[in-house]
Amino acid sequence: MEDEKDYALPGFDTEAKDNSRRNFLKQSTLLTAVALTPGTAIKAADMRLDEKIAEAFEKMPIKLEVNGVAHSLSVEPRATLLDILREQLDLTGTKKGCDHGQCGACTVHIDGHRVNSCLTLGVMASGKKITTIEGLAKGDELHPMQEAFLKHDGFQCGYCTPGQIMSAVACIREGHANSEMEIREYMSGNICRCGAYPNIVNAIQEVKEGAQAV
Amino acid sequence: MKAFQYTRATTQQSAIDAIAKPGTKIIAGGTNLIDLMKRGVIAPDKLVDINQLPLNSISVNKLGHLHIGALALNSAVAEANLVKDLQPLLAMALNAGASPQLRNMATVGGNMMQRTRCAYFYDTTMPCNKREPGSGCGAIGGYSRMHAIFGASDKCIAVHPSDMCVALAALDATVTVSGRKGQRLIPFTEFHRLPGEHPEMDNTLAPGELITGISIPHNNFAKNSYYLKIRDRQSYAFALTSVAAALEISNGTIKQARLAMGGVAHKPWRLFDAEKALVGKPATEESFKQVAEIAMQGAKAYEYNKFKLKLAPATLVEALKHAAGLV
Amino acid sequence: MTNDTMTKGMSRIDGRLKVTGAARYSAEFTPAGMVYAVLVGSTITKGTIRSIDTKAAEKAPGVLAVITHINSPKIAGYQVEPGKQEPAKGTYKLFYNNKILFNGQPIAVVIANTFERAQYAASLVKAQYNAETYQTKLADNTAKAFAPEGDGKKTRGIADAWKTAPVKLEQEYIIPSESHSPMELHAIIAKWDAPDKLTVWTKTQGVQDTQDGIANIFKLPKANIQVNSKFVGGAFGSALQVWPHEVAAILAAQVVKRPVKLVLGRADMFTSVGYRPNTWQKIGIGATTDGKLVGITHEAAGQTSTYEDFNEDPVGVSRSTYACPNVNTVYKISPLDIGSPTWMRGPGEATGAFALESALDELAYALNIDPIELRIINNAETDPDSGKPFSSKYLKEAYKLGADSIGWSDRKAKPASLSKNGWLVGYGMGVGMFGAYRDKASAKAIMMANGTLIIQTAVSDIGPGTGTAMVTIASDIMGIPADRIRFDMGDSSLPQAPSQGGSSTTATVGSAVYQACTDLKESFQKLIGNGGTDKPDYVEVLKKNDLPKLEVTAAVSGGPEMEKYAMYSWSVHFIKVLVHPATGVVKVDKAVCVADSGHIVSPKTARSQIVGGAIGGIGMALMEEVIIDHRYGRLVNNSFADYHLPVNADIPQIEALFVNKPDPYLNPMGAKGMGEIALIGMAAAVANAVFNATGKRIRELPITPDKLVGMEDLLES
């Protein structure tokens, strides 16, 4: 997100009051850690140093390699990998369907394994390799699974689709795509309300039987 | 979610030291903890990530005892050849739980420690003795469909949601834990507890103790075991009832049996009496129906879970039929 | 359609964006300076807010504002004109006063500079209430039900004539509330471009209806509101109106003077964007011994909120599905202290068809007549309700197609006579019908100098593949390949189009696209002169005439035929189930859905739409149920772990078959809708199959194992 100070809406009073920073600084128990006297704290707030302090005490530096690109970020420990991808890295291909591990829309690969990024803290993924739907195609050349989803119409609204595709690729790599029944079971962590299941199964079967590496 | 501090433990001792402090929680896979934190059910000040600890091995010793580290992933355990060969019941139970993605995150220790899925426990605006001792039990007199029929108390009727634990209870596993006072072993069937007067306590792990692993003694059940889970949809749902059944059959006669039920109690519900009754009996549906009656002694249902009085024995008979190769 | 033919046909025009993650849904834009809003819901069901403590939230890190009914700016459209009375009913007004009308009602919105901070701060807002007694249970309140229109009664012939029939039955059927639960959470980003100019990215089935809705609420000129909704992650009826959370985001953006993003949590999705209402129904049905229907009486009572009357006429199906001389229906709604229901895929008809198609099945057993045969005996050749001829109806063909495909001849009339590997096997079927509509719409067709055709219309696509169908129509008329056609939609500034709903998009917007392309081609032919050619070289013609482009806008509406004919789409669902006798587990083994929905414009997406609707129907039949703890008036299964939608393991291959005969009157393509009929009738088909397998009739959905457990004796006998 860009610096808020630089942002002003046309036609509005540009002096939008933002007391929250100051309030935060006055309240924050973390400040005891830096042993600032209340006076200094308020001064710090007035100097808008609070975000910098928050940066140091509320946030942690992490390194994520996402789709082959290294990112050094500063995140709050409570930020999930899903929200970091979507809100900080603008990688919105990974979807939020429930935020509680109950739908699979947020499926990504961490070090090659499919996981729910909504239940993964960003700080826990630090140092790991993450692949999202945006990292599957090689340039303009779609991944075979993406091609198969297109061909078999493995989606309608497309919202569960990135998660389905990430899961489908993993399903084959794990060796769980040996029969229709097995695919159905091992794709059950990805809910599709539009009801594209049979088409998804067909797409996976075709990729599995095809010669292309997955 | 409340802000918290996050640290990584690099040694077992540092993890144990860290969790000795109140407000500090271990995080392993995070699949239950983060969910609960998002809903404000628990709000630790500090999380200690134990994933760096070397506790994820799966090995077998000379006696054929299987040892599994607390950080072994549910998927890794389910896929391990050692497990599939020696204790297929455990692999089956694991594969019946959650989803492939969640099993790739969830650890053995975390799975044992997962909290109940009781809706009232999850909704912080509702009464729940487990979440907030003394606030009452929302499920009693409420929507009790997923709740216990065995061993409940007037304080709590929740069930333990794990599948893995049902198999481990049946297989006479032992839990290894480490704390400031050193290591101790807890028989699996004594790890989880009944709610009694203190539903806030799920298990007998002492504060500040870390689960380091589980072991399963050698047995001869590999050929005749089965995990059957009945749920509202075919996958990715918690059990209405489930049964872990392990048999040793010789010439059609049952020599040994291990049985545990899930979805019916605050802990994996081991069926000792039914096991005993099976020994010496022919491995037939007749025998299974007889022991199902024994298994159900003492069951008590609530308003919305009366069906479990029929479903639990039916699940038991079916699981036994599968284990015995009758279906 | 076989596996083979279904992969042929055009792939979705937006498919590439969807499979690469490049498609951006409403929450996925980042206007500069954007901040995050999170709603706080009431924890009581009815009463008033005594006080609300926002201090802790306001002081929390990153918080920019907390808005409640106390400090909310006045919303112009909510205000009652001086001298006028507050209307007794109307859409719920956000932060309007201290009244609580339902549990989970938004009582505050917290805005902070990150999502995490907003969410945490929202948990710090605490309200004190004066709670009042409330009613949330339909079963206890059917007596209070009133008719949403007139006396709620409609009679054709003699009322209650079924009672005089030689073979008759009367039964009650109940469906619980169901949640739309699209996978995409409802989301909005609101950005004020000027004090009276607004841009929103929001999940909606109709950008222009949302534009109207916002204009009314905020009393802004419509032209000052830009609504964007290019990709919609499913909706099924949940995005047909402006909801309170959208108002909250717009308000929040006004207060903090920054763009605001608000995404509902999954739990809120169960209380804040409508649901299919819990409905009680009773059907009395009677026939002569040879199966001719004598009479049907169909009563229904559905739930609504205390502040809005939701009317979906579930009993209508009994008036129009079969030829029956005497039909009387009664429909009432019962106001409860719950948020308002709304249209959900197959609204009314899906509810009604569960009762009617179950009752017909029961009647078939009572008569000892095959259920298909019974339906053929009573096939309506003209619309029994209006007396008008049908514009097209090939239902009899559909029965045959489906029966052959499912293997109906393997079915045994006597329940519980078939089994396979320890599972009971049963077959069932059910019919769906839904009015085929056509509304007003406009489309612009632009031929560019480089030969690219651009089609523009303000329609939304919630998943069925509208763009794909529109491009197919354009491609057919213009004689150019689909990849030369760009389709612009989901933008309120484009030519007029109605909301996507009621299965009418292809008929309505398709007609506009058809007309625009036809007119455009004609313009080219005029330029060419001499009657032109059938396959003009558009690039050449533009070049020759020194034109950068040629464009045409066409506005169309339904023709007079709509008055002359009764227009419906029809479906027949066939289901084969396996039921485990001891545990009561039901598995759908095979499903065949036949649609009589006119000419199929886009076969591949059409098939998916039928399959998807069928899966929705299977969910309705087997697992979906919103559960309220009436002691608190609060939902206890407002999550995807507890409210079960079908997962992949629940769903077999589903055969989607099309009669594929054009409707001669509805529109030039001959297409009728199919989004609704894909689901309508399915729940009964499943229940009927379960009966055939077990002899147990389940009249209250969903059919979960607890309702069937303990039938092991069936297999032994």
Ligand SMILES: Cc1cc2nc3c(=O)[nH]c(=O)nc-3n(C[C@H](O)[C@H](O)[C@H](O)COP(=O)(O)OP(=O)(O)OC[C@H]3O[C@@H](n4cnc5c(N)ncnc54)[C@H](O)[C@@H]3O)c2cc1C
């Ligand atoms: C949607 C959904 C569906 C699910 N379905 C099922 C199902 O069908 N069957 C089933 O069995 N499970 C199911 N689960 C639960 C899942 O199996 C558990 O969440 C998981 O096993 C927990 O493991 P974890 O490593 O992620 O634990 P965490 O979330 O990291 O931790 C859980 C708890 O254990 C403690 N803990 C973790 N490791 C240790 C240790 N070594 N020593 C001491 N304490 C420790 C933590 O402090 C925390 O309190 C489901 C979960 C979700 C979200």
Ligand code: SF4
């Ligand atoms: S059953 Fe236990 S967990 Fe559920 S509400 Fe009662 S006390 Fe809480």
Ligand code: FES
């Ligand atoms: S968003 Fe992560 S599983 Fe639903």
Ligand code: FES
């Ligand atoms: S494609 Fe819409 S949810 Fe799967």
